[in-house]
Amino acid sequence: MIAFLASLIFLSAGILFLALIRNRPPWARVVFLTSLTAGCVLSFISAVYSLVTQASFAFDGHWAWPWGEFYVGLDTLSAVFLLAVTILCFLAGLYGVGYLKEGCGPEKDLSGHFCLYLVLLLSLVLVVTARNAVLFLLAWEAMSVSSYFLITHYDDKEDVRQAGLLYLVATHVGTFCLWVMFILLGTRAGSMNFDQMTAAQFPLALSGVIFVLAILGFGVKAGFLPLHIWLPHAHPAAPSHVSAVLSGVMIKMGIYGIIRVIMLVKHFPEWCPMLLLGIGIISGVGGVLYALGQHEIKKLLAYHSIENIGIITLGLGTGLWAQLHQYQAIAAIGYAGALLHVFNHAMFKGLLFLSAGSVIRQTHTGEIDSLGGVMKYLPWTGVLFLIGSLAICGLPLFNGFISEWLVYRSLFEGLFSFPLEAVMLIGFAIIALALIGGLALMCFTKAFGAVFLGQARSPHALNLQENPRLMIAPMTLLAAICTWIGIFPNTMAAFCLKAAASISPAGKNVPDIENILRPMAGITLSLGLLTGLCFCLVLLRKMALRSLPVTRSETWGCGYRGSTPRMQYTASSFASPIVLLFREALCLRRSGSRPKQIFPERVHLASEVMDASEHFFWQRVYVWIREICSRLKIIQCGYAQMYVLYIFIFLFLILIWKVT
Amino acid sequence: MFSVILHVSFALFFSPLLLGVVAKTKAFFAGRWGPPLLQPWYDIVKLFRKGSVYSTTTTWVFKLTPVAVLATALLSCIFIPLGTLAPPVYFWGDALFFVYLYGLMRFFLIIGAWDTGSSFEGMGASREAAFSCLSEIILFMDLILLVMVSKSLVLCNMLNTSFFSSWASMGPVLILVVISFFLVLLVENARIPIDDPNTHLELTMVHEVMVLDHSGFDLGLILWGSAVKFFVLGSILISLFIPRHESFMAGMVFFMVGMALLALTVGVVESIMARLRLNSVPHLLTGGFVLALLGFIVILLKGM
Numbered sequence: 001m002i003a004f005l006a007s008l009i010f011l012s013a014g015i016l017f018l019a020l021i022r023n024r025p026p027w028a029r030v031v032f033l034t035s036l037t038a039g040c041v042l043s044f045i046s047a048v049y050s051l052v053t054q055a056s057f058a059f060d061g062h063w064a065w066p067w068g069e070f071y072v073g074l075d076t077l078s079a080v081f082l083l084a085v086t087i088l089c090f091l092a093g094l095y096g097v098g099y100l101k102e103g104c105g106p107e108k109d110l111s112g113h114f115c116l117y118l119v120l121l122l123s124l125v126l127v128v129t130a131r132n133a134v135l136f137l138l139a140w141e142a143m144s145v146s147s148y149f150l151i152t153h154y155d156d157k158e159d160v161r162q163a164g165l166l167y168l169v170a171t172h173v174g175t176f177c178l179w180v181m182f183i184l185l186g187t188r189a190g191s192m193n194f195d196q197m198t199a200a201q202f203p204l205a206l207s208g209v210i211f212v213l214a215i216l217g218f219g220v221k222a223g224f225l226p227l228h229i230w231l232p233h234a235h236p237a238a239p240s241h242v243s244a245v246l247s248g249v250m251i252k253m254g255i256y257g258i259i260r261v262i263m264l265v266k267h268f269p270e271w272c273p274m275l276l277l278g279i280g281i282i283s284g285v286g287g288v289l290y291a292l293g294q295h296e297i298k299k300l301l302a303y304h305s306i307e308n309i310g311i312i313t314l315g316l317g318t319g320l321w322a323q324l325h326q327y328q329a330i331a332a333i334g335y336a337g338a339l340l341h342v343f344n345h346a347m348f349k350g351l352l353f354l355s356a357g358s359v360i361r362q363t364h365t366g367e368i369d370s371l372g373g374v375m376k377y378l379p380w381t382g383v384l385f386l387i388g389s390l391a392i393c394g395l396p397l398f399n400g401f402i403s404e405w406l407v408y409r410s411l412f413e414g415l416f417s418f419p420l421e422a423v424m425l426i427g428f429a430i431i432a433l434a435l436i437g438g439l440a441l442m443c444f445t446k447a448f449g450a451v452f453l454g455q456a457r458s459p460h461a462l463n464l465q466e467n468p469r470l471m472i473a474p475m476t477l478l479a480a481i482c483t484w485i486g487i488f489p490n491t492m493a494a495f496c497l498k499a500a501a502s503i504s505p506a507g508k509n510v511p512d513i514e515n516i517l518r519p520m521a522g523i524t525l526s527l528g529l530l531t532g533l534c535f536c537l538v539l540l541r542k543m544a545l546r547s548l549p550v551t552r553s554e555t556w557g558c559g560y561r562g563s564t565p566r567m568q569y570t571a572s573s574f575a576s577p578i579v580l581l582f583r584e585a586l587c588l589r590r591s592g593s594r595p596k597q598i599f600p601e602r603v604h605l606a607s608e609v610m611d612a613s614e615h616f617f618w619q620r621v622y623v624w625i626r627e628i629c630s631r632l633k634i635i636q637c638g639y640a641q642m643y644v645l646y647i648f649i650f651l652f653l654i655l656i657w658k659v660t
Numbered sequence: 661m662f663s664v665i666l667h668v669s670f671a672l673f674f675s676p677l678l679l680g681v682v683a684k685t686k687a688f689f690a691g692r693w694g695p696p697l698l699q700p701w702y703d704i705v706k707l708f709r710k711g712s713v714y715s716t717t718t719t720w721v722f723k724l725t726p727v728a729v730l731a732t733a734l735l736s737c738i739f740i741p742l743g744t745l746a747p748p749v750y751f752w753g754d755a756l757f758f759v760y761l762y763g764l765m766r767f768f769l770i771i772g773a774w775d776t777g778s779s780f781e782g783m784g785a786s787r788e789a790a791f792s793c794l795s796e797i798i799l800f801m802d803l804i805l806l807v808m809v810s811k812s813l814v815l816c817n818m819l820n821t822s823f824f825s826s827w828a829s830m831g832p833v834l835i836l837v838v839i840s841f842f843l844v845l846l847v848e849n850a851r852i853p854i855d856d857p858n859t860h861l862e863l864t865m866v867h868e869v870m871v872l873d874h875s876g877f878d879l880g881l882i883l884w885g886s887a888v889k890f891f892v893l894g895s896i897l898i899s900l901f902i903p904r905h906e907s908f909m910a911g912m913v914f915f916m917v918g919m920a921l922l923a924l925t926v927g928v929v930e931s932i933m934a935r936l937r938l939n940s941v942p943h944l945l946t947g948g949f950v951l952a953l954l955g956f957i958v959i960l961l962k963g964m
Contacts, residue, residue, distance in 0.1 A: 438792060
C-alpha cells in the first residue's frame with residue numbers, strides 16, 4: 001500500500017513540475033520520464049503484490065468534503081485493471097517521447113502534453129482504486145477532460161477539433177448518468193463509500209434502474225454499439241500513443257465500472273445478463289463489420305476496440321447469468337475470460353496502435369490503400385504488427401486466444417447447465433463469437449497484407465526509415481507479453497480467476513481454480529508441439545533448398561508482364577465480398593461509376609461505409625435537441641441583472657425546499 | 661511422444677491417397693482410366709526434388725506460409741481419433757483450439773497471398789476469407805450440437821466410438837450435423853461446388869490461386885498440408901459413424917473403408933455437379949447454416 005501511495009505522490013509531483021516548467025523541452029522530458037517510471041513501477045509492484053497475496057488494502061485519508069473521502073483501496077479486481085493501466089501507460093509514454101520528438105519539431109513545447117498524460121495516468125489509477133463514489137467521479141472527470149486535451153493534440157486540424165468536441169459531449173452525457181446512478185446507490189446505502197454500498201441491500205426494481213444507468217453511463221465510455229459514435233472519431237484524431245492508451249485502457253474503465261456495480265449491487269433482475277449478452281453480440285459483430293469497411297488504419301483499429309468490448313461483454317453477460325443462478329464455476333470462467341480479455345486487449349491493441357503509429361509517422365498517411373510493401377523498410381514494425389494482428393484475431397500462440405477460449409468455454413459450459421431460454425441466447429452468442437473470429441481474421445489479413453506486404457501503392461510508402469529504438473523497444477515488450485500469455489497462460493489466467501471469484505458473492509460452491517486451469521497445460525503442450533513441428537519443417541526446408549536451384553523473379557502475372565504496383569488487389573476489394581453481403585446493415589454508399597465501353601475512359605469509384613447509429617439515430621436526436629434548446633433561448637436574454645435574478649429565484653426555491 | 665509421431669505419420673502417409681481416390685472416381689465418371697491412386701504422392705515427391713522461384717516482391721512471410729500450413733495441419737490431427745488410434749493429446753476445450761488452429765493456417769495462407777502483390781492471389785485470398793467466415797459459423801453450430809449431445813468439450817469425446825449409441829436417441833440431429841459438416845468439408849478443402857481445384861482459369865479459382873506463386877519444395881508442403889487437412893476433417897466425419905467394436909484391426913479397417921467411401925462421395929459430388937457461381941456460394945452456405953440451426957432447434961425441443 002505504501003508503494004501505491006508513493007506512486008500517487010510521484011505522479012502528482014510530476015504533474016506539478018510539468019505544469020510549472022515552460023519552454024525547457026529537455027527538462028520536461030526528464031521530469032516526465034522519471035515521474036512516469038516511478039509511478040508506474042510502484043503501482044505495478046503493488047498490483048502484483050495484491051494479486052499474488054490476494055490481500056486487499058485500503059487507505060482512508062479523511063477529507064473534509066461533503067460525502068467525499070480520499071478513500072482508495074486495492075483488491076484483486078482493481079489490481080488486474082491496475083496492471084493493464086501501468087504496463088500500457090508506461091510503455092506508451094516511453095513510445096510517445098520518441099513519437100513526438102520529430103513529429104512536431106524542436107520548437108514546440110511538450111510539457112503541457114506530458115503533464116496531461118500524467119494527469120490521465122493518475123486519474124486512471126484513481127478510477128480503478130477509488131473506494132468512494134465522489135472520488136471515483138472526480139477521477140472519472142479528470143480522466144475525461146485530460147483525455148480530451150490529449151485527443152486534440154493536433155488542434156490545428158478541423159476534424160480533430162470536431163472529434164474532440166464530440167468526445168467531450170458524449171463522455172459528459174455518460175457522466176451525467178453515472179452521477180444519477182451513484183446518487184441512487186448512495187441514498188439507499190446512506191453513504192458514498194463503496195464498503196457501505198456493498199453491505200446495503202437493493203430492491204430488484206432499483207437494481208434494474210441502476211443497471212440501466214450503469215450500462216448507459218459506462219457504456220458510452222466503453223463504446224457499446226449504439227453509444228460508440230465518439231470512438232471512431234476520437235481514436236484516429238489523437239497521437240498514436242494516446243490512442244493506444246485510450247483504446248487499451250481508458251475505454252476499459254467502462255467495463256471496470258460495470259463490474260464494480262455488479263459487485264456493489266449483487267442481485268439483478270433476470271433481463272440484466274440478457275441485456276449484456278445482447279449488447280455483446282451487437283457490439284462484437286457490428287464493430288468488426290464496420291472495421292472491415294474502413295479505409296483508414298487507425299479508424300479500423302478503433303472499430304476493433306468496439307468488437308473487443310463486445311467479446312468482453314459476452315464474458316460478463318455469461319458470468320452474470322451464472323452468478324444469478326448459482327453456477328459459481330461458470331461465473332468465474334466467464335468473468336475471468338472478460339478480465340483476461342481486458343488485459344490482453346490492452347496489450348495487443350496497444351501494440352497495434354503503436355505500430356500503426358510507427359507506420360503513420362514515417363509515411364504521413366494512414367490510408368491503407370495508398371500504402372504497401374512497408375515491411376521492406378520497417379521490418380521490426382512489420383513483425384510487431386503481425387504479432388498484434390495474430391493476437392487480436394484470437395489465434396493460438398498469442399494471448400487473444402486464451403481469453404477468447406475462456407469466454408467460449410463459459411458459453412459452452414453454459415449450454416449444458418443453463419435453462420432453455422438462456423441456452424438459445426448463448427447459442428447465438430457462440431455463433432456471434434465465431435463470426436467475429438472469422439471477420440476479424442479477414443480484417444487483419446487485410447490491414448497487415450495491404451499495408452506491409454506487396455508493393456508500394458503510392459510514393460508515401462517508398463524510402464522509409466525504421467523508427468528509433470525508443471519506439472521499437474516498448475512495442476517489443478508488449479509483443480513479448482502477448483506471446484508469454486499466449487504460450488504460458490497460467491499465471492495471468494490464475495490472477496484473473498482470483499479476481500473473477502471475488503466478483504460473485506461467495507456461495508456454497510467455490511470455484512476450483514486449479515481445475516479450471518488444468519486444460520491450459522494442454523494448450524502449452526500443443527503449442528510446444530506446433531513450434532517443434534515448425535522448427536523441424538524449417539530445418540528440412542533449409543536443407544532441401546541448399547542443394548536445389550533457387551531463383552528470384554517477378555511475381556507470376558498469369559502471362560501478363562506489364563503489371564504495376566497499382567494493379568495489386570486493394571484492401572477495399574479484399575473486404576468487398578463481406579461488405580457487399582452486409583451492405584444493408586453497413587449502409588454502403590458508392591459514388592462514381594464502373595468502366596463501360598470496350599476502351600473505357602478514366603473512371604472514379606469511391607465507396608464508404610456509413611455508421612448507421614451515427615447517421616440515422618444520433619443525427620436525428622441532435623436535431624431534436626437543438627430544436628428544444630432553441631426554444632429555451634428566451635431565458636438567455638443577455639442581461640447580467642436577469643441572470644442574477646435567476647440565481648436568487650433558484651436560491652429561494654432551495655430555501656423553501658429545505659424549510660419544508 | 662511416440663503416439664504423436666505415430667498419429668502424425670499416419671496422417672502424412674494416408675492423406676495423399678485420399679486425393680487419389682477422389683481423382684480416380686472423377687476419372688471413372690468421365691469415362692477415363694485416370695491417374696494412378698498414388699499420383700498425389702508422386703506429385704509431392706516430384707515437387708520436393710524441384711527448386712523454387714521466389715518473387716522479388718515477397719518477404720519472409722511468403723516463405724513461412726508453407727511451413728505454417730503443414731505444421732498447423734499436422735498439429736490438428738493429434739486431437740482427433742484416427743480409427744481406433746486414440747488422440748495423443750486432448751484437454752477440456754481442445755475442440756476450440758482445433759478450430760482456431762485452422763484459423764492460424766488460413767491467416768498465413770492469406771498473408772502469403774498478399775505478399776506476392778499479385779491481384780489474382782489477392783482475389784483468391786479475399787474469397788477464401790469471406791467463404792470461410794461463413795463456413796466457420798456452420799462449423800461452430802455443429803460444434804454446439806456435438807457439445808450438447810456429448811456434454812463434453814473434448815474433441816475425442818465428442819467423436820469417440822461410444823458416441824454411436826447417441827445415434828439412437830439423437831439420430832435426426834446427427835444427420836443434420838453430418839450434412840452441414842460435409843458442406844464445411846467441401847468449403848474448407850476447396851472442392852466443387854464451391855471451388856474447382858482443376859480449373860485452368862485463375863480468375864475463377866479460390867483456393868488454388870492463393871498458392872499460385874509457390875513453387876517446388878514450398879508448393880509440395882502446401883499440397884501436403886491441404887491433403888492432411890482434407891484427411892483430418894474427413895476423419896471427423898467418419899468418426900461419427902464408427903460403431904462400437906472390440907478389436908483394434910476391425911476398427912482400423914472400418915475407418916479406412918469409411919475414409920475411402922468419403923473420398924468416393926466427394927468424387928461423385930464433384931463429377932455430377934458444376935461449380936457454383938461465386939455470388940451464389942454464400943446462399944449455399946446459408947442453407948448449410950439453416951440445417952445446423954434446425955438441428956439446434958430439434959435438440960432444444962427434445963429437452964437436451
